[in-house]
Amino acid sequence: MRLDDFKPSSNVEDRRGMNFPGGGGGLGIGTVIVVGLLGWALGINPMTLLGGLEALQGSGQQQTTQGRKGPPDDQVAQFAAKVLATTEQVWTDQFRQQGRTYTKPTMVLFSGRVQSACGDASAAVGPFYCPVDQKIYLDLDFFRELATRFGAPGDFASAYVIAHEVGHHVQNLIGILPKLQQAQRNAATQREANGISVRSELMADCLAGVWANHANADYRVLEPGDVDEGMKAAAAVGDDRLQRQATGTVVRDNFTHGSSQQRVTWFMRGLKAGNMNQCNTLQGTP
Incomplete structure (x- = not known):
């Protein structure tokens, strides 16, 4: 990616190296990734396994820990x-x-475990967005895991991950995310709730594609091979692939994010269209 013309965003809060309140030394990234894979494979939110379900539900618990704010110094964080x-x-x-005002989210960098306004979370959940405080939480070690464990290296693969979480922020600002969360809470079965989650995640993938379209059209950020990196990243975190890695079998009713093919399809749909109106995953078969 060509990012030399961009200054690092100042909407960053760096909590790396901070002691997690009540969390001891935390879990290593290898351990938490394994737990995360097991959770997705079984149709269980990994945050449940690690005591942090609220991070995707929005419990309203208030943030109590803050780190250094402003642009970071090291290369990966920059x-x-x-x-x-x-x-x-x-x-x-x-x-x-569209006659709207965009409220910029804050990106919180952490290591191992973190305390969010949505609850306590581990790196096992991967990067996540908390609608309560409108912050994106990211353990930068996930980029290394994405490259080595999931076979999706490259700077644009990492950028796709961030853009996907920003996509959830966009959903929140336009009022879709709260409705989806309420629909999940009202779902009659876990299968129905999982299906709603899949639609939400695929929409965020599509919005990440919309971002890539305009970032390249306006600022020429893409280099040869970047789109392939993004497609590999989307495929790498598909539910079917994660389930095969964790258990050797695929159970579609347990999908919470969508299959590899679905994730690539919706990311590319946003990338080609450049129009967020093309990201409606709520109608028909996603």
């Missing part, structure tokens, strides 16, 4: 902050064209 800056530019422009 890259993440620059990607966040591109999303700020793109979504500010997109919202303005």
